Amino acid sequence: xxxxxxxxxxxxxxxxxxxxxxxxxxxxxxxxxxxxxxxxxxxxxxxxxxxxxxxxxxxxxxxxxxxxxxxxxxxxxxxxxxxxxxxxxxxxxxxxxxxxxxxxxxxxxxxxxxxxxxxxxxxxxxxxxxxxxxxxxxxxxxxxxxxxxxxxxxxxxxxxxxxxxxxxxxxxxxxxxxxxxxxxxxxxxxxxxxxxxxxxxxxxxxxxxxxxxxxxxxxxxxxxxxxxxxxxxxxxxxxxxxxxxxxxxxxxxxxxxxxxxxxxxxxxxxxxxxxxxxxxxxxxxxxxxxxxxxxxxxxxxxxxxxxxxxxxxxxxxxxxxxxxxxxxxxxxxxxxxxxxxxxxxxxxxxxxxxxxxxxxxxxxxxxxxxxxxxxxxxxxxxxxxxxxxxxxxxxxxxxx
Amino acid sequence: xxxxxxxxxxxxxxxxxxxxxxxxxxxxxxxxxxxxxxxxxxxxxxxxxxxxxxxxxxxxxxxxxxxxxxxxxxxxxxxxxxxxxxxxxxxxxxxxxxxxxxxxxxxxxxxxxxxxxxxxxxxxxxxxxxxxxxxxxxxxxxxxxxxxxxxxxxxxxxxxxxxxxxxxxxxxxxxxxxxxxxxxxxxxxxxxxxxxxxxxxxxxxxxxxxxxxxxxxxxxxxxxxxxxxxxxxxxxxxxxxxxxxxxxxxxxxxxxxxxx
Numbered sequence: 199x200x201x202x203x204x205x206x207x208x209x210x211x212x213x214x215x216x217x218x219x220x221x222x223x224x225x226x227x228x229x230x231x232x233x234x235x236x237x238x239x240x241x242x243x244x245x246x247x248x249x250x251x252x253x254x255x256x257x258x259x260x261x262x263x264x265x266x267x268x269x270x271x272x273x274x275x276x277x278x279x280x281x282x283x284x285x286x287x288x289x290x291x292x293x294x295x296x297x298x299x300x301x302x303x304x305x306x307x308x309x310x311x312x313x314x315x316x317x318x319x320x321x322x323x324x325x326x327x328x329x330x331x332x333x334x335x336x337x338x339x340x341x342x343x344x345x346x347x348x349x350x351x352x353x354x355x356x357x358x359x360x361x362x363x364x365x366x367x368x369x370x371x372x373x374x375x376x377x378x379x380x381x382x383x384x385x386x387x388x389x390x391x392x393x394x395x396x397x398x399x400x401x402x403x404x405x406x407x408x409x410x411x412x413x414x415x416x417x418x419x420x421x422x423x424x425x426x427x428x429x430x431x432x433x434x435x436x437x438x439x440x441x442x443x444x445x446x447x448x449x450x451x452x453x454x455x456x457x458x459x460x461x462x463x464x465x466x467x468x469x470x471x472x473x474x475x476x477x478x479x480x481x482x483x484x485x486x487x488x489x490x491x492x493x494x495x496x497x498x499x500x501x502x503x504x505x506x507x508x509x510x511x512x513x514x515x516x517x518x519x520x521x522x523x524x525x526x527x528x529x530x531x532x533x534x535x536x537x538x539x540x541x542x543x544x545x546x547x548x549x550x551x552x553x554x555x556x557x558x559x560x561x562x563x564x565x566x567x568x569x570x571x572x573x574x575x576x577x578x579x580x581x582x583x584x585x586x587x588x589x590x591x592x593x594x595x596x597x598x
Numbered sequence: 599x600x601x602x603x604x605x606x607x608x609x610x611x612x613x614x615x616x617x618x619x620x621x622x623x624x625x626x627x628x629x630x631x632x633x634x635x636x637x638x639x640x641x642x643x644x645x646x647x648x649x650x651x652x653x654x655x656x657x658x659x660x661x662x663x664x665x666x667x668x669x670x671x672x673x674x675x676x677x678x679x680x681x682x683x684x685x686x687x688x689x690x691x692x693x694x695x696x697x698x699x700x701x702x703x704x705x706x707x708x709x710x711x712x713x714x715x716x717x718x719x720x721x722x723x724x725x726x727x728x729x730x731x732x733x734x735x736x737x738x739x740x741x742x743x744x745x746x747x748x749x750x751x752x753x754x755x756x757x758x759x760x761x762x763x764x765x766x767x768x769x770x771x772x773x774x775x776x777x778x779x780x781x782x783x784x785x786x787x788x789x790x791x792x793x794x795x796x797x798x799x800x801x802x803x804x805x806x807x808x809x810x811x812x813x814x815x816x817x818x819x820x821x822x823x824x825x826x827x828x829x830x831x832x833x834x835x836x837x838x839x840x841x842x843x844x845x846x847x848x849x850x851x852x853x854x855x856x857x858x
């Protein structure tokens with residue numbers, strides 16, 4: 199799907215078009231109304247109870263949000279990745295847990311199948327993800343392999359028309375509630391090239407030998423289950439293999455390249471929500487006889503927060519634009535995720551500071567935003583890994 | 599079965615209407631305009647009938663400037679089949695009776711079995727248009743429906759009253775006004791928004807409906823708006839200090855308001 203034409207890639211960096219057409223504006227209006235009226239009022243309760251918002255996921259499926267940028271022939275709406283990023287931002291501004299669900303379903307569950315699956319595989323799994331009836335998830339991380347994705351130990355051994363998978367995964371978002379798990383395995387441990395020994399399979403819930411741990415107790419995004427996944431002699435037919443043997447590392451990396459756009463959009467949404475809550479509070483809060491917004495110390499903090507959020511949003515939308523054009527976007531999506539994640543952490547921390555003591559208690563949303571923000575610096579590649587991706591791309595260009 | 603739903607585009611109702619001091623009309627330029635939220639209930643009611651009776655044709659009809667097409671599109675995105683927009687510079691300044699007359703002419707072309715309207719618009723509030731439409735079409739008007747059922751060629755409603763409700767019915771075709779308690783309007787599915795662009799919208803002028811410029815708009819208006827004034831500021835509340843009788847005082851106050 200990605201073009202390798204360097205001229206096109208260069209044009210894509212110099213010329214970004216973020217203009218929405220009339221239909222896209224109307225779609226965003228519905229998403230905004232839905233996020234504000236249906237999702238936001240539920241955010242505190244979802245956070246406090248750590249309960250997966252099944253009803254909201256059902257509604258998002260009915261509205262068409264669960265497959266927004268996926269092709270229409272597989273039940274999606276064929277809309278742009280720019281609109282996808284705006285949707286994830288809007289939903290995460292309302293509730294970081296709820297917004298995470300379509301992001302994971304689309305970016306991690308569906309995209310690897312869309313990019314590397316056969317026509318039959320796409321027909322089999324994508325429509326159920328687009329309708330939201332059965333969600334998709336991605337299972338890479340293992341207890342001993344996080345940033346070092348090629349260091350996984352889960353194995354898949356060919357046995358006739360089947361593969362037998364053994365091993366375990368950890369920190370799997372939507373684990374247990376999702377129906378399909380794009381699972382990274384090692385099929386050729388003897389290979390010296392650690393980037394050619396991996397193979398990905400689509401493993402369906404209910405396959406004998408596949409089981410899930412209890413949802414982990416998390417700091418933030420508490421309503422989305424994060425679990426361990428166990429593979430005990432799990433047999434999958436060859437028709438569940440994505441690409442060829444040895445394609446696994448590339449599939450994983452390409453998936454994460456684009457997937458980071460969603461995390462960046464989530465971070466922008468969380469930061470924006472923190473600023474909006476903070477503005478509302480600060481205009482009402484009076485100290486020394488006037489609203490605290492009349493103090494320059496507060497004004498400067500607010501100005502810095504707003505500037506960083508806009509910068510993060512523009513980086514995110516640029517990466518989304520490149521991805522939408524089918525251009526390489528690894529560096530740009532890493533920059534977006536790095537900057538947006540750090541912005542979310544900084545903005546939510548400053549917002550809590552402006553709330554003062556009220557920010558520190560759970561009756562106000564400031565501490566929730568701060569807890570939700572932290573994960574965006576960790577998952578889908580830590581901030582340190584993002585810097586590696588960016589630096590390697592820069593240096594590769596210099597050598598070329 | 600054909601259902602016509604009357605809709606109107608209004609300035610975003612969360613804002614305050616700005617009035618042109620000269621014409622005394624609501625300023626519609628430079629303000630966010632939306633499908634009147636009150637109309638979403640009538641559209642939803644029509645769509646629920648459509649879902650229960652496949653083959654039902656739902657047409658949204660509006661009179662307004664060209665941009666009122668956006669309100670019609672919202673109705674189409676929710677699931678209506680067709681739109682009709684009566685738009686004509688000569689119609690500007692029409693009073694409620696003229697509006698009803700023009701809308702009735704547009705509705706008649708659709709050969710409706712049922713005409714649904716909100717009880718009143720969220721901007722001008724005359725509440726006269728549905729009655730006027732019923733008059734011009736020679737149809738019965740069932741007003742303030744909080745529930746609506748169709749059976750045996752009749753429409754039956756529960757009419758909201760202060761004390762409870764009345765059950766009323768009429769032979770179809772009929773005009774029904776619905777209240778905000780009749781249903782919960784759906785969000786338009788995003789696919790619906792994409793498809794709405796492809797649905798037909800008839801654009802009509804006053805002349806198309808057989809009206810001369812003198813019969814409509816400001817010239818044809820029999821009602822004249824003399825002025826506008828903002829609602830009175832809400833008065834400060836009463837503070838009751840508890841001297842042991844506060845509960846009784848609050849109860850008395852609520853009883854006075856007939857809320858308990």
